[in-house]
């Protein structure tokens with residue numbers, strides 16, 4: 431059977447992984463997920479030759495696939511063990527969705543732009559992962575049907591913490607969300623505890639706006 435990961439870009443992918451290690455990504459499970467996931471299949475053909483640069487790239491509909499370092503840092507922060515139920519807001523290209531699928535039990539992922547989710551669905555299927563459910567809609571409302579989640583990752587920047595997402599965290603569960611202005615944000619980690627929530631500020635980041643009822647009004 432043909433491997434879902436084409437050998438064509440293997441060298442470039444290994445070089446990207448070495449670059450990410452040099453930048454501080456040391457979690458072996460995260461590095462393995464990066465090695466298993468063909469990023470070139472998640473970008474438009476016109477930028478495919480740049481798929482293994484540590485840079486964001488356009489994916490159409492005015493959106494971007496995030497920089498690999500940002501994905502890796504998110505995933506390293508989460509320290510997933512493999513048994514978790516994870517909610518992702520902003521499927522985009524579907525690349526991070528597949529990274530997550532290699533690191534947890536099931537990924538629920540929501541994207542508001544239909545053409546993006548359809549392209550992502552094809553790319554995800556091509557990778558051979560089956561523990562992913564996709565929904566087209568407003569991710570600021572979460573996906574209550576499958577709550578509570580052990581982790582929630584938001585891949586777009588919000589003006590403030592979307593409360594429905596906090597409400598859908600399991601006890602001990604963590605929400606990672608960029609909070610701030612439309613162009614620059616601070617990555618914030620919210621942990622739900624028996625007593626309430628704990629907040630920790632992580633690095634400065636730049637994400638496209640989270641658009642929805644508990645986000646920005648429009649792009």
Ligand code: SAH
Pocket residue numbers: 493494495496519520521522523524525526540541542543546567568569570585586638639640641642643645
């Ligand atoms: N991790 C993705 C990030 C894509 S950019 C990747 O690397 O491919 C962020 C995505 O969030 C965009 O596709 C955008 O359309 C989506 N988005 C913005 N607001 C949203 C919302 N309220 N619900 C779901 N998706 C949203």
